[in-house]
Amino acid sequence: MKHLKYLALFFVGALITSCEDDFLEPALSSAINGGSYYNNATELETAIINMYDGLQGVNSTSAGDNHSTQVEFYLTEMRSDNTRTKAQEGEAAQFESFAVEATNGIVADYYRSFYNVIFRANLVLANLEAAGTSAAQFEAEAKFVRAYAYFNLVRLYGDIPLVTSLTGPADTDVAYTRVASDDVYDLIQADLNTAISGLDNTYRTRASKAGAQALLAKVELTRGNYGEARSLLENVVATGNYSLESNFHDVFYDEDNSETIFSIGYETGGIDSQNFSAEWLNAVGRTSGVNYVTADVRTAFDTYGGNRTAVSFRQDESQATEYQVAKYFPNGELGPQYASDPTKAGNDWIVLRYADVLLMHVESILAGSNATTDAAALASFQAVRDRAGLPTAVTEVTKDMLLNERRVELAFENHRLFDLMRMGAAQDVLSAFSSTNGYGFSSTDLLLPIPQVEIGLSKGALSQNPGY
Numbered sequence: 092m093k094h095l096k097y098l099a100l101f102f103v104g105a106l107i108t109s110c111e112d113d114f115l116e117p118a119l120s121s122a123i124n125g126g127s128y129y130n131n132a133t134e135l136e137t138a139i140i141n142m143y144d145g146l147q148g149v150n151s152t153s154a155g156d157n158h159s160t161q162v163e164f165y166l167t168e169m170r171s172d173n174t175r176t177k178a179q180e181g182e183a184a185q186f187e188s189f190a191v192e193a194t195n196g197i198v199a200d201y202y203r204s205f206y207n208v209i210f211r212a213n214l215v216l217a218n219l220e221a222a223g224t225s226a227a228q229f230e231a232e233a234k235f236v237r238a239y240a241y242f243n244l245v246r247l248y249g250d251i252p253l254v255t256s257l258t259g260p261a262d263t264d265v266a267y268t269r270v271a272s273d274d275v276y277d278l279i280q281a282d283l284n285t286a287i288s289g290l291d292n293t294y295r296t297r298a299s300k301a302g303a304q305a306l307l308a309k310v311e312l313t314r315g316n317y318g319e320a321r322s323l324l325e326n327v328v329a330t331g332n333y334s335l336e337s338n339f340h341d342v343f344y345d346e347d348n349s350e351t352i353f354s355i356g357y358e359t360g361g362i363d364s365q366n367f368s369a370e371w372l373n374a375v376g377r378t379s380g381v382n383y384v385t386a387d388v389r390t391a392f393d394t395y396g397g398n399r400t401a402v403s404f405r406q407d408e409s410q411a412t413e414y415q416v417a418k419y420f421p422n423g424e425l426g427p428q429y430a431s432d433p434t435k436a437g438n439d440w441i442v443l444r445y446a447d448v449l450l451m452h453v454e455s456i457l458a459g460s461n462a463t464t465d466a467a468a469l470a471s472f473q474a475v476r477d478r479a480g481l482p483t484a485v486t487e488v489t490k491d492m493l494l495n496e497r498r499v500e501l502a503f504e505n506h507r508l509f510d511l512m513r514m515g516a517a518q519d520v521l522s523a524f525s526s527t528n529g530y531g532f533s534s535t536d537l538l539l540p541i542p543q544v545e546i547g548l549s550k551g552a553l554s555q556n557p558g559y
Contacts, residue, residue: 129218129221130221131221131223132221132222132223132224132225132229134221135215135218135219135221135222135225135229136225136229138211138214138215138218139215139229139232139233139297141211142208142211142212142215142232142233142236143236143296143297143355143356144363145157145159145204145207145208145211146159146160146208146236146239146240146355147159147160147161147355147356147357147363147365148160148161148162148204148365149161149362150362150363150364150365150366150434150435152366152375154196154200157200157203157204157207158200158201158204159201159204159205159207159208160355160365160440161365161366161367162197162200162201162204162367163201163243163505164367164371164381164382164503164505165183165186165197165201165381165382166186166197166198166201166247166539167247167505167506167507167508167509168382168503168505168507168508169183169186169187169381169382170186170187170189170191170508170536171507171508171511171521172385172387172388172507172520172521172524173384173385173387173388173498173502173503173507174187174381174382174383174384174385174388174416174503175187175383175385176379176380176381176383177373177379177380177381177383177407177410177413178379178380179379180379181379182195182196182197183197183379183381184379187530188530188531189521189525189530189531189532189533189536190530190531191536191539191540191559192540192559193540193541193542193543193546193555193559194542194543194544195540195542198539198540198542199542199543199544199545201247202244202248202541202542202545203542205240205243205244206240206244206252206254208236208237208240209237209240209241209254210254210257211236212233212234212236212237212240213233213237213254213255213256213257214257215229215230215232215233216230216233216234216237216256217256217257227288227289228289228290230285230289231285231286231287231288231289231290231298231303232286232289232290232297232298234282234283234285234286235282235283235286235290235298235302235303235306236298237282238278238279238282238283238286238303238306238310239306239442241253241275241278241279241282242279242306242309242310244275245272245275245276245279246313246509246512247538247539248538248539248541248556249272249538249556250269250270250271250272250275251269251270251272251275251541252265252266252267252268252269252270252553253265253270253274253275253278254266255278263549263552266549267545267548267549267552267553268552269541269553269554276310276313276314279310280307280310280311283303283306283307283310284307286298286300286303287300287303287304287307290302290303292330292332295347295351295352295353295354296347296353296354296355296356296439298353299352299353301327301330301332301333301352302352302353302442302443304323304324304326304327305323305324305327305352305353305443305447305448305451306353306443307323308320308321308323308324308327308448308451308455309451311323311455312451312454312455312513313513315459317454317455317456317458317459318455320451320454320455321452321455321456324448324451324452324455325452327352327448328448328449328452333349333350333352333445333448334349334350334445335349335350335445335446335449335474335475335478336348336349336350336478337478339398339399339402339478339479340402342441342444342446343402343418343419343438343441344438346438346439349445350444350445350446351439351441351443351444351445352442352443352444352445352448353441353442353443354439354440354441354442354443355439355440355442356439357436357437357438357439357440358437359421359435359436359437360432360435360437361435363437364434364435364436364437365436365437365438365440366434366435366436367382367419367436367440368419368420368421368433368436368438369421369433369434369436370382371383371415371416371419372415372420372421372433373407373409373415374433374434375434380407380413380415382415382416382503383407383413383414383415383416384404384414384415384416384503387524387527388498388499388502389404389414391495391498391499392404392499392502394495395479395481395495395496395498395499396479396499397476397479397480397481398479398480399479399499399500399502400499401417402417402418403416403417403418403499403502403503404416404417404502404503405417416503418502418503418504419436419438419440420438421433421435421436421437421438441504446475446478446500446501447501447506449471449472449474449475450471450472450475450493450496450497450500450501452467452468452471453468453471453472453488453493454493454514456468457488457490457493459490459515460490461489461490462487462488462489463487463488464486464487468488469485469486469487469488472485472488472492472493472496473485475496475500476496479499479500490514490516493514494510494511494514494516497510498510512537517537518534518537521536533558535556535557535558535559536558538556539556540555540556540559541553541554541555541556541559
């Protein structure tokens with residue numbers, strides 16, 4: 092991210108440090124705190140920036156830090172048919188083999204990290220009176236971030252605690268009470284509607300109106316509200332603010348480009364850097380490597396990849412039978428020369444982009460049918476294929492065609508598992524993939540376990556998901 096550097100706030104103890112025994116209210120270690128600091132819009136904007144810093148996560152190998160987006164690929168891509176470990180070692184291998192344990196530290200890290208993001212958003216919402224004329228914008232940004240966090244959590248963990256205000260140690264009924272997923276989705280929808288009303292399209296690395304519309308469209312697709320999703324997506328298209336980059340490579344290495352709707356920003360070298368790029372390059376002291384490309388997805392690229400293939404993955408220079416994710420190489424390098432320290436990469440993480448919007452538009456029109464010749468769906472589908480350099484014009488779109496197109500277009504961007512689940516294909520696709528590779532997938536593996544550490548802290552009030 093080049094235009095908005097996420098700040099390390101001087102009251103870091105109040106907002107960033109999260110004690111493991113009370114993740115919903117991080118302990119204050121400074122004389123300055125949320126109750127005394129926020130007196131005007133300038134001061135409250137530091138809390139706004141800190142929400143995005145929470146999404147960014149901490150670039151470290153410490154198990155006690157919140158890593159947020161930086162570990163998301165484990166929970167998403169590596170539980171699909173897209174990626175795996177290089178040598179089936181350690182906690183990471185639990186994801187690829189569908190054998191995740193409730194004690195898995197990465198599962199707990201993500202859960203803790205995103206509830207910390209929710210805390211930061213609730214902190215903003217609790218202090219809106221200080222925002223003055225910026226109150227509507229700040230409320231919209233906070234509710235966008237909170238909705239995004241809850242959307243990820245509810246899809247990954249199912250029924251979860253629903254925290255909508257600042258809580259303290261005595262509020263265990265909120266912190267440790269799982270509510271129905273539908274109630275979580277209701278809040279997500281309400282938050283995103285507020286965000287749509289209060290935002291414009293100024294930013295790409297902060298919340299925007301189009302970002303809220305696109306995210307809400309994905310929520311509506313998840314809930315089966317196809318007409319509502321189509322309307323939202325067509326509103327994004329109608330802005331004229333977004334378009335497909337002509338060169339697929341530039342989507343990932345020309346940041347703040349015309350295709351990006353919302354991304355999480357990073358800066359090379361400092362505390363605002365990320366290390367997942369290096370993880371995929373096997374460059375952080377690991378012997379096994381993670382997020383390596385499966386043979387299954389390489390076969391899909393052989394048929395549907397077009398010019399996306401060379402940008403999406405490449406052969407491991409040290410082991411010719413293995414293939415690495417090539418999106419998000421440090422400093423945009425596609426050759427053998429990396430950044431001087433690839434563990435301090437500055438590549439932004441794209442959450443929503445225009446190609447995703449176009450393919451969701453197709454999905455909203457398909458609405459669960461087996462095939463369509465709808466002109467609007469064909470146009471959106473063809474636009475993505477044309478950019479990929481695929482020569483054949485389509486005359487109909489089936490659900491399988493859409494799944495394949497989303498798979499190669501958005502490969503390794505943490506969409507595949509959610510796509511399979513949302514479109515009702517996860518059971519069949521992952522069962523077949525699991526059988527071929529000797530894994531043990533079952534339907535209960537679609538949800539992650541509630542972290543055992545949280546169940547322990549709740550003294551049993553939190554129940555566990557089936558199968559764990």
